[in-house]
Amino acid sequence: MSKYLTRLFQAVWKPAVIGLAASVSVANLANANYLEHEAVKPFVLEMVEKHGFDQQEVEALFAQAEKKQSILDAIARPAEKRLEWKGYRKIFVTEDRINRGKAFMAKHAETLARAEKEFGVPKSIIVAIIGVETRYGKNRGSYRVIDALSTLAFDYPPRSKFFKSELEQMLLLSREQTFNPMELKGSYAGAMGYGQFISSSYRNFAVDFDGDGVADILNNPVDAIGSVANYFKQHKWVEGQPVTGLAKVKGTDYEKALYKSLKLKYTLEELAQWGIYSEDGFELSAKGKLLKLEGKNGTEYWIALHNFYVITRYNHSHLYAMAVYQLSEALKN
Numbered sequence: 001m002s003k004y005l006t007r008l009f010q011a012v013w014k015p016a017v018i019g020l021a022a023s024v025s026v027a028n029l030a031n032a033n034y035l036e037h038e039a040v041k042p043f044v045l046e047m048v049e050k051h052g053f054d055q056q057e058v059e060a061l062f063a064q065a066e067k068k069q070s071i072l073d074a075i076a077r078p079a080e081k082r083l084e085w086k087g088y089r090k091i092f093v094t095e096d097r098i099n100r101g102k103a104f105m106a107k108h109a110e111t112l113a114r115a116e117k118e119f120g121v122p123k124s125i126i127v128a129i130i131g132v133e134t135r136y137g138k139n140r141g142s143y144r145v146i147d148a149l150s151t152l153a154f155d156y157p158p159r160s161k162f163f164k165s166e167l168e169q170m171l172l173l174s175r176e177q178t179f180n181p182m183e184l185k186g187s188y189a190g191a192m193g194y195g196q197f198i199s200s201s202y203r204n205f206a207v208d209f210d211g212d213g214v215a216d217i218l219n220n221p222v223d224a225i226g227s228v229a230n231y232f233k234q235h236k237w238v239e240g241q242p243v244t245g246l247a248k249v250k251g252t253d254y255e256k257a258l259y260k261s262l263k264l265k266y267t268l269e270e271l272a273q274w275g276i277y278s279e280d281g282f283e284l285s286a287k288g289k290l291l292k293l294e295g296k297n298g299t300e301y302w303i304a305l306h307n308f309y310v311i312t313r314y315n316h317s318h319l320y321a322m323a324v325y326q327l328s329e330a331l332k333n
């Protein structure tokens with residue numbers, strides 16, 4: 001542990017002891033902190049053994065971490081599961097978001113051109129991601145990341161394994177970047193900064209794009225732009241390839257091509273044999289997935305291609321990827 005971080009942890013730790021003592025005297029201050037939670041002790045010991053963290057320092061963090069019911073409510077009903085395409089689109093592909101996106105694009109034109117060249121990812125896609133995630137940095141999240149990750153790691157069994165891992169990643173990230181873990185803010189799922197990177201993504205994909213020696217995706221839009229572009233490059237975005245296009249369907253065989261997974265299972269040639277066509281001139285040897293969306297004017301069919309799948313690596317939802325795509329198209333005009 002760096003001296004700097006030790007100092008930060010200590011600064012946190014001292015008041016925490018007072019807080020903990022106080023909470024003992026107030027009967028049933030339930031969930032005021034996570035130190036008493038049965039799953040926390042083994043987690044703390046694991047961090048000590050595996051990564052050499054100081055036990056008291058990590059315990060001090062959990063003494064201040066709080067369970068938030070609003071986080072449990074939010075994860076149980078995300079927009080991606082609640083809404084049809086028409087409702088989802090109305091949130092993310094709006095005049096306001098398009099106009100703000102164009103302003104963001106103009107402001108960061110030089111950085112975006114550099115990112116597009118270096119990573120091979122269109123600036124319209126980079127900006128659309130930042131637009132959908134945080135309205136171009138405006139809503140970066142107001143939950144303490146320690147509260148979000150503790151609540152989901154220790155009180156949300158369906159995703160416990162994933163969020164424990166993210167909690168571990170957050171501690172490592174804080175040590176590496178000399179962040180005070182108590183001060184990190186983000187979404188209800190612990191995603192941070194302009195592009196809402198979770199801790200593991202921060203560690204794996206964030207880049208220092210303005211050359212000041214720090215990869216700061218929390219407050220620095222230049223680093224955020226480079227990092228989103230790098231994320232797409234690392235998830236195999238193919239430069240110059242289309243994302244998706246409207247499709248037409250004939251007969252009833254097309255229903256065979258509807259399945260839940262986001263993976264592309266069939267070639268466009270196979271889809272054509274089932275009566276699914278595109279007029280966009282896509283390569284028939286390419287793989288695609290038929291999407292059936294409930295839009296404002298009824299059912300829409302789309303063929304999603306490889307780069308659409310890459311967008312779903314950012315958020316595992318076809319509604320999300322379609323919103324990013326349509327916003328990116330609107331930003332081009």
Ligand SMILES: [Ca+2]
Pocket residue numbers: 207208209210211212213214215216220223
């Ligand atoms: Ca930087």
